[in-house]
Amino acid sequence: MSEVTATPAKPAAKPAAPAAHGAAKPVAAAKMTPEMSAIAAKFGGAVEAAQYEGLLVTDHSKFIEIATYVRDVLKYNQLTNNTATDYIKDGVIEVVNQFTRVPQGGAPLTLKLRVPRPSGHDKTQPVPSLCPLYPGAEFQERETYDMYGVVFEGNPDLRRILMWEGFNGWPLRKDWKEAYYEGDTKPFESRWPGGDHKLAEERVPWEDNVNYPPGFDPFAFKPHPDGDIYDSMLAPSDGTVSIDNGHGVAPTIVEGLNASEMAELKTDEIIVNMGPQHPSTHGVLRMVVKLDGEKVTDLKLALGYLHRNHEKIGERNTWLHNIPYTDRLDYITGIYNEWGYVLGVERMMGLKTTDRVEYLRVITGELTRLASHFWAIGFLLNDLGAFFTPALYFITERDLIIDLLEAVTGSRMMCNYMRFGGVSRDFTSAQWAMARELAFERLPRTIDELDHFLTENEILKARSIGTGYMSADRCIAHSLTGPCLRAAGIGYDVRRADPYGYYDRFDFDIPVLYNGDVYDRYLVRVQEMRESLKIIQQALNQAETQSKVGDIQGGKKAYNHRVPAGQCYARVETPKGELGYYLVSDGNQNPYKYHIRSCSYINLNSMKEMAVGQKVADSVVILGSLDIVLGEVDR
């Protein structure tokens, strides 16, 4: 059984003060942890137990004070997750913040805020922003603003981030309807028993179903959606880099020139757009960089080109429907995404899994970690200019891994392997033999070869040592997770910090390095691959003796799960960092709220600080070292 570390959604005896969403049933209040009691004792009147989980801050003016206390006294130094939930029946929008202790880990602390739900497409009244305390809040708050129209007072750049500027409405509010809207929840009535196929376009002509802002004429529209980005970057700078990113506030200096020569050398400031269609941005991502000569003085990211409103689809779906959708987030690590999601639902439902299931999850999950790191290192080398020779060697190895996953699960990347309380299939003996061959023979050899091939390469070292440095404190403050955080000297890994699955049965290390630059991120990934192999080898050996073949479904094979009302924040350590699922159930077949704490997206938050002051060519390398996948960034 997976360990339950998040507060399970057990109804406590005391009914909650705030009214329930859904039906007007009283909803269980959260269980008080010692930390929550400490806050309640100190800020008596300003907080109360929230429904299901965490504390509700009723006095918004105290919120920053409470958050400071949480950060400095209780030592929850990282803002893990920020999102909102629209309780339409209660007429409130609830902002949820989750904090973790890094690197100690443990269950996260939840602080909530409620604002009245405005009518129509109005924004909410402002709530205090956490950006001054936790810079990592910036992108997350922008997303919450984008999706719910919650205004965060104090966020430095509160613009839409995933939707475009001309978008009308707040897509994750419960009364917002997408184009070709058919119903609030699946399964749709029209499919059975009187199903007659119609294209979505025939069923709902798009003219009837698309909202425009008042006075907006789509045919007269001239796009200038990026005015905000450029305007904010156009202010002339005095040649100094205004961000303190650990390099100190340094004037732009060309190495090898003295001050008088520098004064003679005139460089112009220009703004350059990189992407969205650019091989070095790893997908449809646009970086707007302001350059002084070759030096980056400002950087902004334009995201959302791949946005598909995954979370809205997730709320329309049934619980089961969502599993294959999670494959499409970070499509390099499909299995791990599923794991995070089923883990959350299993905790809410109290489902048990069998030994076999846990071993299979570890084996397939760690195989995807290897595949992802092969991919990440290959493409990092691409960004460094080693065009595709290393990448193709590693893609070969990754291909063997996904060949195996294909044979087991039926699909190379969109595995759809996990089920609630189980997995879909067991390995056959031939597949098991292939897994053994990979884990004990092929992959150890190729990882050694990778190390031998690249690690001492002078060009790689010259380009990456010292590039993209970020100090440990800033990494934590920026909510950075994954190999990048561990390369800065913080041994934080969810597999150890908030354990799940059978990871406590294996002997493995969390590699940590201390320079916080691109080279260390590369080295950490290589080390992690070795550790993953160790885990897979042990899991294969243990599974043979300690589990029964074919014992893959804990619960019975059901498709219409009803998850007890409650909420859960489940997180797993994917190859990219901490992937979290914030789930709220109102007891129905469909999730009431389905939010993904996307590590690729949140890691991008630190991109600016890492790149400012560096050469423009290095900004590409820094992006490569963050290892993002746009399917997860944009969702």
Next chain:
Amino acid sequence: MAIIGSGILTGLGVTLRHFVETYIEDFKYMGKKAGVQPRMIRRQSPKAKGIVTIEYPMEKMPVPENFRYIPFLVKDDKTNEDRCTSCGICAKVCPPQCIWIARTEDPVTKRPVPAPKDFFIDSTICMNCGYCAEFCPFDAIKMNTDYEIAYYPETENDMRLVYDKNRLTMNESFHWNIHPSVKAAELEAKAADEAKAKAAAEAAAKKAAADAAKKVALAAAPVVPDAPVASVAPTPAAGGAAMAARAAAAARAAAAAKK
């Protein structure tokens, strides 16, 4: 500290080895016909060295049995009947909701008949998740392994990617051909079903005459050691030992199906 450039040279050594291995592998297969399976399979296996690519579409790797693409419906070879009972479960579990099922109605009573009148799968929406095949209680929908379904549209309104029942339906033999590992189990289940039906019919026919023979039959029926405890074996009537064995087989198949 190592000599400057030694790191690069080591790296170049690795690329050189890959380069040479490519030719060694090719020499091994020289003189044999290009595109032969063993070479291809080795190139794509954990034993692969050197060049690993195959030349699709001239060479095609066989896909694994579990591979899933677009679903198809199975019909019985002999009776030509659909296995599908239009129960609608696949339409409910389908995540993007790309299955449309029209249930047959009895023309007289207007009551539903367990057979689909029409069945659509919009393959432009299908996400190849395999849920429909996994959750169908009648093994009536299975995943096809043919991934080459692209085509050039011939008319402006070419809807070939929306499959109707006609184009979805495939023979049982086709299904068993691409999914050989399930054939035995399905045949066994089918035989068990038939045995059960026959048993029920026989039991009904002989019920009247059974009373006298009952005691004898029960005494003659051997205890089947591996019959599951919770089996719902039909009452063995005058059939005797053979009957009891068949009933046990049916119960076993039912238990296996439940797993």
